[in-house]
Amino acid sequence: MFEQTNSVHGGLGFIISKRFIPYIRSWTQISDRVDYLELQLPAKTANKSPCHMRIVNCYSPTLPRSVQNPAIIEQFYDELNVSVEVPSRFEVFVVGDFNAKLGKRTVSDVENRYKENMGKYGVGRRNENGERLLNFLISNRRRRRR
Numbered sequence: 249m250f251e252q253t254n255s256v257h258g259g260l261g262f263i264i265s266k267r268f269i270p271y272i273r274s275w276t277q278i279s280d281r282v283d284y285l286e287l288q289l290p291a292k293t294a295n296k297s298p299c300h301m302r303i304v305n306c307y308s309p310t311l312p313r314s315v316q317n318p319a320i321i322e323q324f325y326d327e328l329n330v331s332v333e334v335p336s337r338f339e340v341f342v343v344g345d346f347n348a349k350l351g352k353r354t355v356s357d358v359e360n361r362y363k364e365n366m367g368k369y370g371v372g373r374r375n376e377n378g379e380r381l382l383n384f385l386i387s388n389r390r391r392r393r394r
Contacts, residue, residue, distance in 0.1 A: 271290075272287055281307050281327065283305050297337070300339065302339070304332060304343065308324055310377075311376060328342070350381065351370050351374035353367070
């Protein structure tokens with residue numbers, strides 16, 4: 249049994265079905281907060297190309313930690329941006345714990361077309377980490393459209 253001797257620990261991981269193991273091309277750890285897995289899935293028909301996929305796993309610093317040391321959250325989003333830079337043929341999925349609250353969608357969010365990045369059933373108010381997450385989503389949506 250694992251016995252934790254101090255209150256600080258970290259790390260990320262992937263649980264992978266045995267049937268997907270042959271399709272894994274690489275695993276890259278950028279930091280203890282960001283890593284990704286690249287897969288190449290075979291095409292369903294002979295005349296199509298295989299599906300290239302990157303799955304990014306992340307764990308953002310908590311809001312108190314981000315406020316206490318803004319460099320930590322800046323580094324996290326810099327690493328996250330590096331992890332989503334892929335050729336256009338890749339499908340990218342970003343999963344994990346952003347320790348963020350997007351809150352209820354506002355009129356301003358709708359006017360600025362942010363509703364593409366958030367559902368209409370949010371509750372509460374957006375926190376600072378939520379604002380950073382929304383900015384990340386918006387900037388990467390624009391970048392992927394080009």
